[in-house]
Amino acid sequence: MDFTVRPWKASDAAVIVPYANDLAVAKNLRDAFPHPYTLTDAECYVNSCVELEGHGQLCRAIVVSGEAVGSIGLFPGNDVYCRSAELGYWLGRPFWRQGIMTAAVREICREGFQALDIVRIYAEPYAQNAGSRRVLEKVGFTLEGILRSSVYKPLGRPPERCLLDSCVYGLLREEAAL
Numbered sequence: 001m002d003f004t005v006r007p008w009k010a011s012d013a014a015v016i017v018p019y020a021n022d023l024a025v026a027k028n029l030r031d032a033f034p035h036p037y038t039l040t041d042a043e044c045y046v047n048s049c050v051e052l053e054g055h056g057q058l059c060r061a062i063v064v065s066g067e068a069v070g071s072i073g074l075f076p077g078n079d080v081y082c083r084s085a086e087l088g089y090w091l092g093r094p095f096w097r098q099g100i101m102t103a104a105v106r107e108i109c110r111e112g113f114q115a116l117d118i119v120r121i122y123a124e125p126y127a128q129n130a131g132s133r134r135v136l137e138k139v140g141f142t143l144e145g146i147l148r149s150s151v152y153k154p155l156g157r158p159p160e161r162c163l164l165d166s167c168v169y170g171l172l173r174e175e176a177a178l
């Protein structure tokens with residue numbers, strides 16, 4: 001499916017709410033990604049991306065047919081981790097399994113290694129997130145380790161939470177097909 005990746009615009013906020021307000025998306029992300037996901041949450045996120053554009057992080061909307069339907073970003077670390085960037089992404093459920101995120105991850109890694117002073121991009125999918133793990137493997141990331149019981153996450157009805165393993169996947173600058 002055709003898609004583009006571009007900087008966020010304030011008008012994207014209202015458009016992403018129905019895609020972001022989905023437990024199937026939220027359960028695979030950190031709790032900083034709220035569920036339910038409201039217009040205020042979307043405005044806060046999009047505004048922060050607009051403000052931080054050009055200040056060292058890459059935060060992009062994934063756009064299908066002119067509509068923002070997902071998000072992908074690279075967030076450089078601090079202190080001794082300043083040459084690494086964390087990769088995060090999600091896509092609206094109607095667009096899953098059409099190759100979009102594999103292509104989007106490939107593209108943002110290429111852009112990230114060109115635009116940012118980093119040597120490593122990493123992501124931390126939960127171990128049971130087969131789709132996300134497959135995306136990273138297809139792009140050439142290496143599974144560097146599994147952090148056992150590292151994540152305490154609501155998966156069922158609140159306040160149920162459970163412990164999950166998370167995976168660390170890394171891609172070095174010299175491994176990326178630029």
Ligand SMILES: CC(C)(COP(=O)(O)OP(=O)(O)OC[C@H]1O[C@@H](n2cnc3c(N)ncnc32)[C@H](O)[C@@H]1OP(=O)(O)O)[C@@H](O)C(=O)NCCC(=O)NCCS
Pocket residue numbers: 024025026028029089090091092095096097098099100101102103123124125126129130131132134135138
């Ligand atoms: C994970 C996610 C980003 C995948 O995006 P996508 O655009 O559907 O991925 P792609 O279409 O590029 O698929 C890449 C590969 O993963 C496989 N895949 C995708 N979803 C899968 C799933 N749920 N289970 C098993 N494999 C899956 C595809 O079949 C494809 O592999 P193949 O080419 O060998 O057939 C999307 O499902 C999503 O946004 N999930 C919720 C949020 C999330 O998990 N974010 C990542 C947090 S680390």
